[in-house]
Amino acid sequence: MSKILIKNIKELVGIDDGKRLLAKGKEMGKLETQKNAWLFISDEKIAAFGTMNDKKYMDLTKDDSAEIIDASGKMVFPSFVDSHTHLVYPASREIEYVDKIKGLSYEEIAKRGGGILNSARKMQEMPEDELYESALKRLDEIIAHGTGAVEIKSGYGLSVESELKMLRVIRRLKEASPLIIKATFLGAHALPLEYRQNRKAYIDLVVNEMLPRVAEEHLADYIDVFCDKGFFTPQETARILEAGLQYGLRGKIHANELDFSGGIQTGVNYNALSVDHLEYTGEEEIEALLPSDTMPTILPGAAFFLNMRYAPARKMIDAGLPVAMASDFNPGSSPSGNMQLILSMASILYRLTPQEAVNATTINTAYAMEISDETGSIAVGKRANLFITKEIPTIEFIPYYYGVNKVNEVILNGKRIK
Numbered sequence: 001m002s003k004i005l006i007k008n009i010k011e012l013v014g015i016d017d018g019k020r021l022l023a024k025g026k027e028m029g030k031l032e033t034q035k036n037a038w039l040f041i042s043d044e045k046i047a048a049f050g051t052m053n054d055k056k057y058m059d060l061t062k063d064d065s066a067e068i069i070d071a072s073g074k075m076v077f078p079s080f081v082d083s084h085t086h087l088v089y090p091a092s093r094e095i096e097y098v099d100k101i102k103g104l105s106y107e108e109i110a111k112r113g114g115g116i117l118n119s120a121r122k123m124q125e126m127p128e129d130e131l132y133e134s135a136l137k138r139l140d141e142i143i144a145h146g147t148g149a150v151e152i153k154s155g156y157g158l159s160v161e162s163e164l165k166m167l168r169v170i171r172r173l174k175e176a177s178p179l180i181i182k183a184t185f186l187g188a189h190a191l192p193l194e195y196r197q198n199r200k201a202y203i204d205l206v207v208n209e210m211l212p213r214v215a216e217e218h219l220a221d222y223i224d225v226f227c228d229k230g231f232f233t234p235q236e237t238a239r240i241l242e243a244g245l246q247y248g249l250r251g252k253i254h255a256n257e258l259d260f261s262g263g264i265q266t267g268v269n270y271n272a273l274s275v276d277h278l279e280y281t282g283e284e285e286i287e288a289l290l291p292s293d294t295m296p297t298i299l300p301g302a303a304f305f306l307n308m309r310y311a312p313a314r315k316m317i318d319a320g321l322p323v324a325m326a327s328d329f330n331p332g333s334s335p336s337g338n339m340q341l342i343l344s345m346a347s348i349l350y351r352l353t354p355q356e357a358v359n360a361t362t363i364n365t366a367y368a369m370e371i372s373d374e375t376g377s378i379a380v381g382k383r384a385n386l387f388i389t390k391e392i393p394t395i396e397f398i399p400y401y402y403g404v405n406k407v408n409e410v411i412l413n414g415k416r417i418k
């Protein structure tokens, strides 16, 4: 049983009693911390923490089986939880990115068979092992930037075999990686060109062919639909979400990125775990979300990278909603899984305080993966998934000093990584 004692922590950030499953409204601004702290890890879990002058700390130093880490000048944060990614993909798409710079919109690229369909063509040819190896490298990259849990979607397959291939890769990643991983089946990510004259046939394929196979092999935890202008309608989305629920898969859907598409309301109606993107969120959408158990999730990387409008995060929090923020790591609209950058964007572009931004990227994203009882804060009994920063002056410095990695050391499941 490995034990680690981290001592002289300048500030231990994101403490709670482990019972808080999410933070909403004003609560999002509360981030409990302890200065001059220690933290004890035993058996993969956070076993205890306190301040350096506790008597308990003196007792712990007598346990010479514990490895000691001196964190003088450094802070400890709960690992980021990234509740929305597409990080299993066949190839980068930087040529389309240049088309975008020259003026083509995301929708125009999609209409001419680029975008998601471009990835889907490459996916058909990609051997499973290569797909797995490339994704594993991306996991290493996000671990080094402080992520401790990640959701990964299918959706570049768009055929029975190709979707299953992606989901099998995600299953292998779950087995091999120290990260907590959840898999989401996104068969309805885009309509393949050959179904343009017969949309219903593709939805039938998703519901009647793909979904039963996915469920039979236990390949997914959730189901997703890109419910938006030019992609899938609220009616089509409702049908898919209903079918998913019959197999015990709750929705985590793409909604309201390109228009007031009705996606948010559809997600709420089917008790989706989260609705994600939300650039087009108005009063009606906020009203729909308020009484629900659905986590509104904003993806700052996508709006930034596509140079599109920003979701009204401030308004949503002020209305009493919780807000989560995830990376959307994917080759088309957000080619980065760096959650520290998301933290900076949360503050700079969405006017979240650094405290709100930390809650948005830890406990609230953990809620959006149903793991906030296990991770997303520093609490006794939670899994020891955390990172030690480089020497930094304040918590606020993390979003402020944007663009470089402030993580010095990563601990996942109570073990030092790297």
Ligand code: NIG
Binding pocket: 086, 115, 116, 119, 226, 254, 257, 302, 328, 330, 331, 332, 333, 334
């Ligand atoms: O979340 N909006 C839909 N899907 C992804 C983009 C995927 C892609 O372009 O490859 C997103 O932004």
Ligand code: FE
Binding pocket: 084, 085, 086, 254, 328, 330
């Ligand atoms: Fe996405």
